[in-house]
Amino acid sequence: xxxxxxxxxxxxxPALLGLAFLALPLVGLLLRTPWDRLGEQLAxxxxxxxxxLSLITATVATVLCLLLGVPLALLLSRTRLPGIxxxxxxxxxxxxxxxxxxxxxxxxxxGRNGVLGRYLDAWFGITLPFTSAGVVLAETFVAMPFxxxxxxxxxxxxxxxxxxxxxxxxxxRWTVFRRVTLPMIAPGVLAGAVLCWARALGEFGATITFAxxxxxxxxxMPLTVYLALETDPQxxxxxxxxxxxxxxxxxxxxxxxxxxxx
Amino acid sequence: MRKIAIAAAVLLVSACSSxxxxxxxxxxxxxxxxxxxxxxxxxxxxFEAAHGGTSVKFNFAGSSALAQQINNGAPADVxxxxxxxxxxxxxxxxxxxxxxxxxxxxxxxxxxxxxNPKNIHTLADVVKPDVKLALCAEQVPCGAAAKxxxxxxxxxxxxxxxxxxxxxxxxxxxxxxxxxxxxxRTDVQADADKLDGIDFPExxxxxxxxxxxxxxxxxxxxxxxxxxxxxxxxxxKELLAKAGFTVV
Numbered sequence: 001x002x003x004x005x006x007x008x009x010x011x012x013x014p015a016l017l018g019l020a021f022l023a024l025p026l027v028g029l030l031l032r033t034p035w036d037r038l039g040e041q042l043a044x045x046x047x048x049x050x051x052x053l054s055l056i057t058a059t060v061a062t063v064l065c066l067l068l069g070v071p072l073a074l075l076l077s078r079t080r081l082p083g084i085x086x087x088x089x090x091x092x093x094x095x096x097x098x099x100x101x102x103x104x105x106x107x108x109x110x111g112r113n114g115v116l117g118r119y120l121d122a123w124f125g126i127t128l129p130f131t132s133a134g135v136v137l138a139e140t141f142v143a144m145p146f147x148x149x150x151x152x153x154x155x156x157x158x159x160x161x162x163x164x165x166x167x168x169x170x171x172x173r174w175t176v177f178r179r180v181t182l183p184m185i186a187p188g189v190l191a192g193a194v195l196c197w198a199r200a201l202g203e204f205g206a207t208i209t210f211a212x213x214x215x216x217x218x219x220x221m222p223l224t225v226y227l228a229l230e231t232d233p234q235x236x237x238x239x240x241x242x243x244x245x246x247x248x249x250x251x252x253x254x255x256x257x258x259x260x261x262x
Numbered sequence: 263m264r265k266i267a268i269a270a271a272v273l274l275v276s277a278c279s280s281x282x283x284x285x286x287x288x289x290x291x292x293x294x295x296x297x298x299x300x301x302x303x304x305x306x307x308x309f310e311a312a313h314g315g316t317s318v319k320f321n322f323a324g325s326s327a328l329a330q331q332i333n334n335g336a337p338a339d340v341x342x343x344x345x346x347x348x349x350x351x352x353x354x355x356x357x358x359x360x361x362x363x364x365x366x367x368x369x370x371x372x373x374x375x376x377x378n379p380k381n382i383h384t385l386a387d388v389v390k391p392d393v394k395l396a397l398c399a400e401q402v403p404c405g406a407a408a409k410x411x412x413x414x415x416x417x418x419x420x421x422x423x424x425x426x427x428x429x430x431x432x433x434x435x436x437x438x439x440x441x442x443x444x445x446x447r448t449d450v451q452a453d454a455d456k457l458d459g460i461d462f463p464e465x466x467x468x469x470x471x472x473x474x475x476x477x478x479x480x481x482x483x484x485x486x487x488x489x490x491x492x493x494x495x496x497x498x499k500e501l502l503a504k505a506g507f508t509v510v
Contacts, residue, residue: 107437107439111437111438111439112437112438112439113437113438113439127394127439129422129423129439130394130422130423130439130440208426212396212422212423212424212425212434213399213423213424213425213426214421214422214423214424215424218423226426227399227401227426229330230324230326230327230329230330230401231326231401233330
């Protein structure tokens with residue numbers, strides 16, 4: 001008996017419907033792509049600029065998420081802090097929050113008149129809205145929960161006896177983390193980072209609200225697609241295809257390392 | 263769950279009560295430029311009060327976004343655009359029933375926070391490097407108008423952001439994220455307690471005509487026409503003029 005045959009027949013139809021529902025829009029995108037205009041569209045400086053900005057900001061945001069998110073996941077899974085459930089809720093909020101709301105919240109915190117932003121401006125002359133750094137901030141805010149949840153899951157899944165054994169043999173906490181824990185959760189971290197990167201690459205709502213929309217500094221690919229849709233729907237289709245290709249390439253490139261699937 | 267059931271029941275009941283012949287009843291969707299938000303919302307309430315059994319729903323956004331939505335089959339009965347160009351996009355696809363008519367005009371002003379902290383008096387002041395400027399994207403009428411006035415003044419603006427509609431541009435100013443913005447006279451007036459408006463000679467080079475039209479896909483063409491007549495009637499003219507529009 002192969003695995004597939006164990007699926008009840010009753011569930012086969014909704015399963016196929018689900019698949020069709022997810023696949024059809026992508027087919028639509030491919031069918032409506034003006035292939036003859038592809039080269040011309042992709043060569044446009046505005047598109048290259050937006051793609052470049054998207055790739056850089058998404059990557060920087062992912063690095064930030066790794067630097068902050070992995071320790072955060074460790075804190076969540078390895079400590080019994082009072083109010084840990086509240087902390088977990090706070091971390092998960094950006095995951096369920098509409099990104100536009102996230103953008104408004106970021107403005108109120110890091111904007112020129114924001115809770116923290118006013119001091120950044122007054123003391124250091126730093127204003128984050130309308131800068132590429134603002135884009136990174138918006139993307140990090142929206143994407144970090146994906147990483148934290150993935151890494152926390154990985155941390156809970158590993159056999160803690162290895163860590164204990166290392167500690168018994170005299171390894172300090174830092175050494176245990178670096179030499180035992182981190183290598184064991186590496187596939188989970190990688191999976192989380194990929195999800196995080198993809199989410200950052202596609203970020204729209206928080207970016208347009210917090211960072212604004214200006215070519216070269218804050219107009220990422222999703223913003224470019226949105227803008228193009230209003231004036232040149234064909235161009236929007238081409239740009240969407242480009243985003244699709246980038247996403248699929250990333251998935252394909254990391255597939256065999258994905259969550260350590262055997 | 264219960265709320266959904268009640269809503270469904272209400273929908274059923276309202277769907278069953280057929281409109282009396284002769285008088286327009288029911289519901290229309292009005293797609294209108296963001297700059298019409300305040301005035302049309304008030305007019306909508308007055309219209310509903312004057313015409314029992316009617317409901318006017320609005321979709322406010324940048325005119326280019328609205329034109330795109332209509333061309334993609336959004337259920338709209340009336341389109342009021344902030345520029346003829348966006349109305350033409352809809353007309354070209356055959357979505358306008360009859361002919362669009364211009365009903366108001368609007369002009370840009372420089373908007374600054376109350377008290378004008380950056381001491382801005384001319385268009386040349388907003389392009390100074392220490393002034394953070396917000397403009398509308400060129401695709402939307404307020405952005406196209408901004409491009410025209412800067413062209414007329416032979417100035418190159420260096421905005422920090424190009425927003426999707428005039429409301430978003432105004433919001434960036436209200437939140438204090440920028441020092442100045444080019445928005446409609448009517449938008450400055452709507453927020454007169456927070457914003458100061460500054461006139462400049464080049465503003466006359468970009469006077470926006472606002473066309474309004476009943477759409478060919480209108481589900482309730484009769485009510486749609488009644489709405490257009492109401493907007494162009496005495497009360498409509500009065501409210502629009504009060505908001506700072508020039509009624510044509």
